[in-house]
Amino acid sequence: MVNFSKPTAFFFALLTGCANPSRTTDSLYQQLGATAGLEQLVDGVLVEIERDQQIVHHFKDTDIVRFRRLLIEQLCQLSGGPCQYTGATMQESHTGFAITPADFDNLVNHFIKVMSAQQIPVTTQNALLAKLAPMYSDVINR
Amino acid sequence: MTTLGYLPFSLLLSLLVFYSSSAIAGSKVIGTGGATTIEGSAGGGIVPWAVVNGYASSGQWSVTGFSNQVGVDDFRLNTLGAGFSYGNQIEVSLTKQTFALDTLGGDLRQTIVGVKYHVAGELLYTEMPQISLGAQWKKHQNFDLPKAVGARDDQGVDWYVAASKVWLDAVAGRNLLLNATVRATKANQTGLLGFGSATDNSYQLMTELSAAVLLTPHWAVGAEFRQKPNQLAFADEEHWRDVFGAWFINKNVSLVGGYVDLGAIAGLPKQQGYYLALEATW
Secondary structure, rough: OOOOOOHHHHHHHHHHHOHHHHHHHOOOOOOOOHHHHHHHHHHHHHHHHHHHHOOOOOOOOOOOOHHHHHHHHHHHHHHHOOOOOOOOOOHHOOOOOOOOOHHHHHHHHHHHHHHHOOOOOOOHHHHHHHHHHHHHHHOOOO | OOHHHHHHHHHEEEHHHHHHOOOOOOOOOOOOEEEEEOOOOEEEEOOOOOOOOOHHHHHHEEEEEEEEEEOOOEEEEEEEEEEEEEEEOOOEEEEEEEEEEEOOEEEEEEEEEEEEEEOOOOOOOOOOOOEEEEEEEEEEEEOOHHHHEEEEEEEEEEEEEEEEEEEEEOOOEEEEEEEEEEEOOOEEEEHOOEEEEEOOOOOOOEOOOOOOOOEEOOOEEEEEEOOOOOOOOOOOOOOEEEEOOOOOOOOOOEEEEEEEEOEEEEOOOOOEEEEEEEEEOO
């Protein structure tokens, strides 16, 4: 067993992002306000979708209560929270909807608008958007 | 004369900001149409990017009006133009440039028609950078001076390929845009001193680079480099560089301010000064 001196161990802990492993994995989840914050975010986005004539028609046959629960689950898991997303893959759940790039852009705009309105810092917004952006190819033109 | 030049600019800006708050705009995320270069293509200030002007996403169209001013030690460039884009796919632009020779006297004018086609990738969303092909057809309006200093033609076409990508959450949690453009050109000083020379009529391949950090969805700071050919024997042409700050006030109005170093122009060394760009989009 290697024996680090105290300053070395401290420096090592800084480098690896601290001693408690759960802290590093759930930090984005915590920054987004944990489950309560995600519920607020998703509710805000749902209001924006409802007002958006371009994309609201995609939701006419959607069970909104279920959609809300799954979206919260998914964002929770994506941001490193203690949840398991139980829904279909992005590709499966968007097949047949013919989502256009403009539809996708609109949803991104809604996320940014709601996060800004809820005083979520830009860096936290960017960290979440970085997790959502790669879904583009699975969602578009299916 | 110089101060008078600002008056329409600032007046236009205040009118635009006042009337734009309720105006329509396309679906693209704010800032993703870039600003407009001195040659009328969407990009930074001196480098065309792979981005398409305006905020039109799939199935939408967009119109852009723009005016740029560059003021360096012995010269001033004014541009005025308009652009149109469809579907975040194709962009066309028409730009008038007036280059005032403050020290030498007189001015040089050219007209530029630009076309850009977005061929692959999505700036924000895909691993692959957004890639676009572009052309700028340039026609000089008063060719006597360029001809006298050795330019061969009064018109030419620049061809370019540009790759742009935004990395989300890249630098201290901020988004980072990088762009690389390769341009084939015969233009001397972007065409303001004509095209080709008495001894050489071949295309030169030039590299142009830009980097910008998006501090917020509405603010960006960045820097650019534009490699330049050096074809005319009468005076050296040098590479261009700039640093800039961009303010996307809303999806209808943006303002860019910068500091440019254009090197030597027509034998007058160390041409440095300001860069201003105003853009309105619907």
